[in-house]
Amino acid sequence: MSGSETTAGGLSRRAAYEARQRKRAMRVAAGSTAAVVLALVLLVPLAPGWEKVQRSFFNREVFAKTFPGLLEAFLTNIYIFAWCAPLIAVLGLVIALCRDVRAPALYPLRLFGAIYTDVFRGLPVILVIYLVGFGIPGLGLPRPWNSPYIWGSLALILVYAAYVAEIIRSGIDSIHSSQRAAAASLGLNEKDAMRFVVLPQAIRNVAPANMNMFIALQKDVALLSFIGPVEIFRQAGVYKSLMANFTPYVGAALIFLAVTIPATRYADYLMQKQRRART
Amino acid sequence: MSAKLVLSGVRKRFGDNEVCKGIDLAVQEGQMVCLIGASGSGKSTLLRCINLLEPVDDGTILLDGRDIAEPGLDPQPVRARIGMVFQSYNLFPHMTAAENVMLAPRRVHGRSRSDLQAPVTALFERFNLGDRMGHYPDQLSGGQQQRVAIIRALAMQPEIMLFDEITSALDPELVGEVLDVLRSLRAEGMTMILATHEMAFAQEVADKVCFLDKGRILEEGPPETIFGAPREARTAAFLSRVL
Numbered sequence: 001m002s003g004s005e006t007t008a009g010g011l012s013r014r015a016a017y018e019a020r021q022r023k024r025a026m027r028v029a030a031g032s033t034a035a036v037v038l039a040l041v042l043l044v045p046l047a048p049g050w051e052k053v054q055r056s057f058f059n060r061e062v063f064a065k066t067f068p069g070l071l072e073a074f075l076t077n078i079y080i081f082a083w084c085a086p087l088i089a090v091l092g093l094v095i096a097l098c099r100d101v102r103a104p105a106l107y108p109l110r111l112f113g114a115i116y117t118d119v120f121r122g123l124p125v126i127l128v129i130y131l132v133g134f135g136i137p138g139l140g141l142p143r144p145w146n147s148p149y150i151w152g153s154l155a156l157i158l159v160y161a162a163y164v165a166e167i168i169r170s171g172i173d174s175i176h177s178s179q180r181a182a183a184a185s186l187g188l189n190e191k192d193a194m195r196f197v198v199l200p201q202a203i204r205n206v207a208p209a210n211m212n213m214f215i216a217l218q219k220d221v222a223l224l225s226f227i228g229p230v231e232i233f234r235q236a237g238v239y240k241s242l243m244a245n246f247t248p249y250v251g252a253a254l255i256f257l258a259v260t261i262p263a264t265r266y267a268d269y270l271m272q273k274q275r276r277a278r279t
Numbered sequence: 280m281s282a283k284l285v286l287s288g289v290r291k292r293f294g295d296n297e298v299c300k301g302i303d304l305a306v307q308e309g310q311m312v313c314l315i316g317a318s319g320s321g322k323s324t325l326l327r328c329i330n331l332l333e334p335v336d337d338g339t340i341l342l343d344g345r346d347i348a349e350p351g352l353d354p355q356p357v358r359a360r361i362g363m364v365f366q367s368y369n370l371f372p373h374m375t376a377a378e379n380v381m382l383a384p385r386r387v388h389g390r391s392r393s394d395l396q397a398p399v400t401a402l403f404e405r406f407n408l409g410d411r412m413g414h415y416p417d418q419l420s421g422g423q424q425q426r427v428a429i430i431r432a433l434a435m436q437p438e439i440m441l442f443d444e445i446t447s448a449l450d451p452e453l454v455g456e457v458l459d460v461l462r463s464l465r466a467e468g469m470t471m472i473l474a475t476h477e478m479a480f481a482q483e484v485a486d487k488v489c490f491l492d493k494g495r496i497l498e499e500g501p502p503e504t505i506f507g508a509p510r511e512a513r514t515a516a517f518l519s520r521v522l
Contacts, residue, residue, distance in 0.1 A: 186383035
């Protein structure tokens, strides 16, 4: 290695040094990871209850039998997510704008926005799902208006819109006042300044934060199982009772991860891209 | 002769800090007025008051004889007649240069994009930015961004232009291209008020120079007098520090 600085494919001394360092770091990382994995594989099965756990959580036969059914049930999660997400985005934006109105005549809107976000951010999601999901059909509404799908979804929409509204509002606050001043100096009214200058920038700035909200929503759809809809979590519970085995829950967990991990990575990628664009 | 813009007794206070302590100023049609003075002397605040970005506490601002400082007056139509350019450009970063320029004429004057295409292109070409219309602000140099900001204000066909230290944020080698734009507007007879630290430029182009000191116009006059034989000791002291 030594003395090769001038000949190593035109690498500068610094670049050659850094390449050596990188190789070394990679070797160390690979070695320590292998050691940890090896230890887990060797040590965990030595635990006294391992065989029981393996039988009831990692049962290959049960997994193969239930996985297709779980995938099918997961479609229900996707449907519920798919109609909730756009409604949450719209309602969240409306609430955020409500909280930003300045006209005295519209003060009730502002008050409503503030109370709304306080209430729905202050309640556990599951509680809202119970109250809305059991309470409203309890009014004795006719079919199909007594469906737990509708009211369960509404509960999710109400709660998540409160969070999304706060995120959008923080985005609006993050836009420097000089942008509003520039818009005003051109003669734009406040509505146009908000619509064309502030909001587009605000929404772009908080897109990654909103992505994270929607990933959380994807998981919380499972909570609707408590009021009736047979989605993946409920389906896994059914299989568990039928087969007296917990493996379906592991299957469900894998399906959730298959969706949420790529989505989380994508949100991180978006955030990084944004940070790069700003510098 | 009636003045285009007349300020009398304009006061503006932020909390305990009175930034404008009764300012009188008359600007004739086609005149170029330069405001000079130390940072914090009230130049920027005065410009922001004229454009109604800051509500005036007291005093009157007559634009063509009509008081625009009247509390409760709708500021939008007034702002549409007065163009303003800021030290930090304040372009809209999510729009191309051309969209930046077209937004206000479209929304305020209700003109269509196709309608604006020709005049806006002409403005960009006039200031040597014809090939930058589709660029986003972060793809432009500081000098180019500031020229786009000037074009954006000009596209509203303002009667007066206000410039708030528009070269202060620029690298020295980019200052010239922005000052050239001002020279060109001057030649065209635009009425302008310019807060600036570019003393040589003020000396060269101003019809009237006002020296602001602690919220007052301490001295005003033609550039030869202000720069050549200032009456006030404070003006002389300020000039000896910056020249």
